[in-house]
Every structure is written in C-alpha cells, then in structure tokens.
Amino acid sequence: MFLIFLLFVPSLTLLGPVASGATVSSAQSVTDGIPGLVSAFTVPAAFPTSVFQDYYVTPGPTTDSQPQPVIFDPVSNVTFPFNLTNPDRKPTHGLDPVLFPSAPANLTLEEIRALLYDATTSIRDIVETNTSDNCSKCVASLLIGQTVARFAPTWLPAALISLCKETGFQEAAVCDEIYQATTYGAPWAQVLSHANVSGLDGQYICTFLSPTFCPEPGVVPFKVQFPKPKPNEAKMPARSGEIVKVLHLSDLHLDTRYKTGSEANCTAGVCCRVSSTQFSKIHPAQPGIIEPAPLFGSYKCDSPYYLALAALQSVAPLTGVEIRDPPAFTLYTGDLVAHEPEGTNGREYVQATEVAVWEIFKAYIGGPIYAALGNHDSVPTNLESPHSIDQNGPLGQQFSWHYDHISKLWEHYGWIDNTSRNQAFVHYGGYSVVHPLGLKIITINTDFYYRTNIFAFLHADNPDYSGIFSFLVDELQKAEDQGQRVWIVGHVPTGWQGLNALPGGSDAFYQTIERYSPHVIANVFFGHTHEDQISIYYRNNGTSQSATDALTTAWIGPSLTPLTNLNSGYRLYEVDTGTWEVFEAYTFYSDISSFPVLNDTGPVFELEYSTREAYGPAISWPGDEPLNATFWHRVTEAMEKDRGLVSLFNTYQGKSSIRSPNCTSDACATAKICYTRSGSTELGRACPQGFGSVQSRYTGVNF
Numbered sequence: 257m258f259l260i261f262l263l264f265v266p267s268l269t270l271l272g273p274v275a276s277g278a279t280v281s282s283a284q285s286v287t288d289g290i291p292g293l294v295s296a297f298t299v300p301a302a303f304p305t306s307v308f309q310d311y312y313v314t315p316g317p318t319t320d321s322q323p324q325p326v327i328f329d330p331v332s333n334v335t336f337p338f339n340l341t342n343p344d345r346k347p348t349h350g351l352d353p354v355l356f357p358s359a360p361a362n363l364t365l366e367e368i369r370a371l372l373y374d375a376t377t378s379i380r381d382i383v384e385t386n387t388s389d390n391c392s393k394c395v396a397s398l399l400i401g402q403t404v405a406r407f408a409p410t411w412l413p414a415a416l417i418s419l420c421k422e423t424g425f426q427e428a429a430v431c432d433e434i435y436q437a438t439t440y441g442a443p444w445a446q447v448l449s450h451a452n453v454s455g456l457d458g459q460y461i462c463t464f465l466s467p468t469f470c471p472e473p474g475v476v477p478f479k480v481q482f483p484k485p486k487p488n489e490a491k492m493p494a495r496s497g498e499i500v501k502v503l504h505l506s507d508l509h510l511d512t513r514y515k516t517g518s519e520a521n522c523t524a525g526v527c528c529r530v531s532s533t534q535f536s537k538i539h540p541a542q543p544g545i546i547e548p549a550p551l552f553g554s555y556k557c558d559s560p561y562y563l564a565l566a567a568l569q570s571v572a573p574l575t576g577v578e579i580r581d582p583p584a585f586t587l588y589t590g591d592l593v594a595h596e597p598e599g600t601n602g603r604e605y606v607q608a609t610e611v612a613v614w615e616i617f618k619a620y621i622g623g624p625i626y627a628a629l630g631n632h633d634s635v636p637t638n639l640e641s642p643h644s645i646d647q648n649g650p651l652g653q654q655f656s657w658h659y660d661h662i663s664k665l666w667e668h669y670g671w672i673d674n675t676s677r678n679q680a681f682v683h684y685g686g687y688s689v690v691h692p693l694g695l696k697i698i699t700i701n702t703d704f705y706y707r708t709n710i711f712a713f714l715h716a717d718n719p720d721y722s723g724i725f726s727f728l729v730d731e732l733q734k735a736e737d738q739g740q741r742v743w744i745v746g747h748v749p750t751g752w753q754g755l756n757a758l759p760g761g762s763d764a765f766y767q768t769i770e771r772y773s774p775h776v777i778a779n780v781f782f783g784h785t786h787e788d789q790i791s792i793y794y795r796n797n798g799t800s801q802s803a804t805d806a807l808t809t810a811w812i813g814p815s816l817t818p819l820t821n822l823n824s825g826y827r828l829y830e831v832d833t834g835t836w837e838v839f840e841a842y843t844f845y846s847d848i849s850s851f852p853v854l855n856d857t858g859p860v861f862e863l864e865y866s867t868r869e870a871y872g873p874a875i876s877w878p879g880d881e882p883l884n885a886t887f888w889h890r891v892t893e894a895m896e897k898d899r900g901l902v903s904l905f906n907t908y909q910g911k912s913s914i915r916s917p918n919c920t921s922d923a924c925a926t927a928k929i930c931y932t933r934s935g936s937t938e939l940g941r942a943c944p945q946g947f948g949s950v951q952s953r954y955t956g957v958n959f
Contacts, residue, residue, distance in 0.1 A: 292576035299858030394462035413441025490775035496834030506783030507815035514560035528557035570861035582622025589783030590630025590747030705761020753948035754940025786815035806885035837882035
C-alpha cells in the first residue's frame with residue numbers, strides 16, 4: 257500500500273526504511289529517530305471528497321470555497337440541514353431548552369415589578385456609595401440579585417442586561433449576548449439562586465465578573481478522601497521492551513462556517529466568517545477585505561475543513577500509523593467545536609460538529625480514540641452543572657443530552673464498550689476503559705474546576721461537589737488494587753501560570769496525583785491552551801521541587817487549530833507497554849504563514865522536533881531511560897544554565913510560529929522554568945506573570 261502511495265505522491269522527503277507497523281522495538285525507537293516514512297509531507301491540493309458520502313457544496317479547485325458535507329448522525333438518525341452551517345447565512349441560535357430554578361412562590365406581575373424596581377435601585381445605591389470597597393459592594397449586590405433569582409428567576413436576564421448597559425459594564429451588544437436567557441442569563445439565575453453569595457462562592461463570582469471587584473481566592477483547605485493509604489513499598493511494573501505508538505490530537509475547533517475569502521484579520525469574535533469585519537491599525541476601517549481568509553486557514557481563525565483534512569492526511573506518512581497499521585490508540589484532549597458566539601451556538605450545531613470530526617478521524621486513524629470533553633464542547637460554552645445542584649433534578653441533568661449523545665457516538669465507533677458509555681453518561685462525559693494491552697485510561701470532565709464555568713463556583717469550598725474527584729479516585733484505587741497502570745486524560749491543565757484551573761480543584765487534582773504516583777499513574781494528558789507545554793507534579797504538593805521528588809508529567813498537547821497566532825500541530829508518543837512510560841515524543845506542525853500563497857499544492861506538515869533529541873543531550877539523558885518527570889525536571893535545571901534551551905522551549909511552545917514573542921530575558925526564562933514546575937494553580941500564581949502564552953507579546957516585567 258505504501259509503495260503505491262509513494263508512486264502517486266512524489267513530494268516526500270524520505271528518511272529511511274518504510275515503517276512496518278505501529279509496534280517497534282525499543283532499540284529502533286532510540287536509534288532511528290524516525291517515527292514514519294518522511295520528515296515532511298506536502299498535502300495534495302485537492303480535497304479528499306471520499307471522507308464524506310455526500311455534499312451540499314462539493315469542494316472544487318483550490319480557489320473555491322470550503323466543502324459543506326451532508327452530516328448524518330448515527331445516534332439520533334438525523335441528517336443536519338445545510339442552513340445549520342451555511343457560511344453565507346447568518347446563523348441563529350437553536351431552539352434549545354432554557355431552564356430556570358423553581359421559584360418558591362408565584363408572584364403577581366405587580367409584585368415582580370416592585371421587586372425588580374427595589375433591586376435595581378438598591379444596586380445603584382450600592383455602586384454609587386464610597387463607603388465600601390469594591391468586593392463588599394459586589395457581594396452586597398449579589399445578595400440582592402439572589403433575591404431576584406429566587407423569586408423572579410425568569411426576569412433576571414432582562415434585569416442583568418439593563419444593569420449591564422446602564423453601568424457601562426460591557427458594550428450594549430455584549431450585554432445583550434451574554435445575559436439573554438438563551439445564553440448565560442438562565443444559568444446565572446441558577447447559580448445565583450443556589451450560591452452562598454456571602455461566602456466563598458460570592459468571592460469567586462465577583463472575581464469572575466471583574467478582577468477589580470474581589471481578589472483571587474486562594475486554596476481553601478480540602479482533603480481528598482482516599483479509600484486506602486499509599487503503600488509504603490509501591491513498586492513500578494517491569495518494562496516489557498515492546499514499544500507502541502500513541503497519537504495525541506487536541507483542540508481541532510472545526511469551523512464548519514469558515515468562509516474562504518472573508519476577513520481573516522477581524523476586529524473581534526470569530527474571524528474568517530461572513531460577519532467578520534476588517535480593520536487597520538493605521539487607517540480607519542475601509543470597505544473591502546484586507547486579509548482574505550486562505551483556503552487552509554489563518555492565524556486568527558479556527559480550523560476549516562481543508563486544514564482538518566490536511567492534518568489528518570499527513571498522519572500516515574509522518575508517523576507511520578494509518579487505518580491498516582493503526583496506533584495502539586489515539587488521545588483527543590478536547591475542544592471539537594469552534595469558538596462560536598453564543599448567539600449562534602446550539603445543541604444541533606455541537607452535535608453536527610462532533611459527528612463531522614469523528615468521521616474525519618475515523619477515515620484516517622485506525623484503533624480506538626479516547627476523548628475528553630473540552631470547555632467548547634457544550635452549550636452554552638464553558639458550562640457544566642453538577643448533578644447535586646438540585647439533587648439530580650432538571651438542573652442537574654440539563655447537560656446530560658450531551659453526555660448521552662457523545663458517549664453513544666464513541667460506542668458506535670467501537671472506541672468504548674457499553675459499560676464505559678454508561679459511565680460517561682453518569683460522570684459528565686468522563687469514563688474509564690482498559691486497553692487490550694493492559695493500560696487503564698481515565699478521562700474526566702475538567703470543566704468542573706475550570707475558572708470560567710460559573711457552576712464551579714457553587715460550594716466552592718468543596719472541589720468535589722460535582723463528584724469528578726470521587727470518580728477519579730475510585731477508578732485509581734481499583735487500578736492500584738489490580739496492579740494496573742493508568743493514563744489520565746482531561747482538557748484544562750491544572751498548573752502552568754495558574755490562570756485556567758480554580759485553586760481548590762487544582763489542589764484536589766494535585767493531591768490525587770501525588771497519592772497514586774508514580775506506581776499507578778504513568779502520565780497525564782491535557783489540551784486547552786493550544787500550546788506545547790509541560791507540567792511536572794512533585795511530592796509534598798510541590799513544596800520540594802527536585803529530580804528525586806518529581807513524580808508525574810502532564811503533557812499539554814499542541815492544538816490543530818491555529819487560533820491564535822500559532823501553527824497547527826499534533827504529537828506522536830512511543831511508549832513501553834510494560835510501564836506505559838513515554839520513551840519518545842515527536843511533534844509535527846504546519847506553518848500557517850505559508851497558507852496565503854499556496855496555489856498548486858496543499859500545506860506542508862513536517863516533523864518539528866524529537867523531544868529526546870531536542871532536550872536529551874543538554875542533560876546527558878541515557879538513551880534507555882524514559883521521558884518521565886525526572887527527565888523534565890533535569891531539563892528545567894539545564895534551562896537555568898542555558899538561555900538557548902529556554903529559547904528553544906519557547907519556540908516549540910508556539911509550534912515554531914513566526915508570531916511567537918522571543919524569550920531571551922532572565923525574567924522570561926525564570927518564568928518558563930517556574931511554569932513547567934507548577935502543576936497547580938497555587939504554584940503557578942507564585943511564578944512571575946506575563947510570560948505564560950506565546951499567542952501575543954509578553955507583558956512580563958524584567959527584574
């Protein structure tokens with residue numbers, strides 16, 4: 257098959273002998289340095305139409321528009337209409353159910369109007385007074401808002417919109433979009449109705465609304481309950497010497513409404529859309545398109561179909577795995593759906609995107625795919641409600657449509673069995689599965705510690721209010737009892753610069769990692785940041801950071817989407833089947849800056865770097881030792897002495913994007929090392945800030 261492939265695709269850079277399969281010997285892994293057939297692959301210009309059976313709009317030559325495939329949902333037996341994703345039509349919100357908390361009494365219209373008048377008047381008085389600090393003002397206002405949420409919940413969205421506009425909290429259009437009932441208005445009514453607004457919940461809510469209201473809350477003491485103490489003589493299993501390949505994809509953010517030729521450098525929101533408007537930093541806005549959206553994607557846009565298919569076409573020649581010779585399995589660490597404005601989002605749109613992505617993956621990747629849900633894989637975006645909000649009533653089950661749908665899709669494609677599917681329905685899309693080679697994979701829904709999920713502010717002093725940590729601990733304990741190795745798969749990282757996870761949830765996760773590492777947990781995998789990053793977990797909650805205390809590594813996978821100012825990328829691991837340690841990690845990328853000038857070919861995807869070759873020589877790392885937490889700590893030690901190594905790490909963080917800022921100062925180097933050693937929000941917040949992301953210029957200050 258590969259010989260035929262080579263005959264018809266001459267634009268390959270050959271590196272050596274053809275890989276014979278997804279399983280290679282440990283000797284090959286160390287000495288060859290070649291994951292697949294080639295180091296670079298030029299994607300054909302023509303769109304591979306055979307991936308989908310039928311099209312509303314069939315792709316043509318490279319100058320034509322994006323395809324619009326007919327998407328049939330095998331779970332609901334529904335064919336999604338063209339109007340759902342028609343790029344030339346302004347989409348509208350679907351007819352999704354809108355849920356409010358139950359009111360304890362049926363107020364008359366006159367009583368409701370009096371309540372709203374008193375509430376808005378009182379809040380104005382609180383805001384205008386100069387006798388209180390901002391945090392006290394915010395909490396006092398929340399207490400008044402809570403009364404409205406409880407006694408007139410359906411009226412709260414309109415009240416929030418009115419206050420938002422009157423106070424100038426946001427622009428009028430933003431107020432309308434954020435607080436209307438069909439987006440975040442109804443969820444805010446639920447949260448305010450159930451929150452302890454005078455306690456920690458209120459502080460979180462006020463900090464979320466504006467950092468000028470209340471300071472960021474720290475970690476509140478919470479001890480995760482473990483069924484058994486950690487064994488004194490916990491032993492690692494022996495290495496098998498058999499190496500298998502595992503593919504790691506993340507954050508595709510498929511934009512099914514991408515419009516080729518629209519404005520790629522827009523003022524706000526999602527670019528590369530019909531609604532995108534151009535701007536100029538020097539001249540005022542002018543009619544016409546300043547930066548036409550290329551066929552394969554752009555730096556301020558999510559992934560069009562052409563980019564998604566190009567990336568998947570590159571997997572076989574670059575990694576040596578494909579349908580007939582698949583990887584042992586593939587990880588997908590969340591975010592299938594584009595960064596869609598809430599006013600145009602909806603359940604139907606999310607479900608259609610999910611089916612489209614899985615169909616693309618199925619066409620190019622053999623073997624099971626184990627996926628975690630991302631914060632953009634829900635409606636409204638970022639939100640997941642705990643079952644306990646109303647004792648598993650309508651509010652606690654309001655997102656179960658999604659868990660039911662996507663878990664049935666995973667079962668439909670044969671990636672999980674019915675037992676795991678049932679787990680995913682109960683545990684917010686999280687489940688456990690034991691691979692035929694013996695590894696246990698546990699996925700969790702990380703939205704329950706994500707800082708922009710307003711439902712995570714409920715019972716903020718109990719990070720396990722949703723039950724996700726109880727589920728994780730139960731599955732880890734079973735693995736320990738049965739002598740199994742575990743990989744944990746999620747979306748939102750718990751550490752780095754401390755800006756993603758709530759401190760309580762992050763601390764609970766860190767406690768869990770420490771309890772079951774390194775004898776049970778072999779590795780952790782995240783996505784979300786769109787960047788190539790690493791987090792190290794240490795003993796004693798990271799208070800002692802040394803090579804001997806390093807326990808486990810979190811691999812934060814690069815995104816397939818270029819948003820924002822990044823190149824598109826993915827990763828392949830070579831893993832020992834006895835210990836499930838990573839022995840090699842290859843990262844591949846495509847240079848987005850080349851896309852506007854593509855004509856007769858598609859983009860080039862190529863090997864960006866081998867982790868062992870990039871960092872191993874700087875620490876004299878033995879060729880037969882894994883890329884574990886000790887390895888990564890040694891790398892940070894080398895970075896302390898070698899600024900060139902920090903600069904290299906910084907380059908890879910953005911997948912070699914020409915738009916990434918340089919990291920050459922002492923302040924930046926200190927910050928990068930600190931972020932890498934920070935597996936929790938508390939540790940990350942203690943690091944120098946302003947150097948966390950390469951998606952814009954650094955704001956950190958030299959010292």
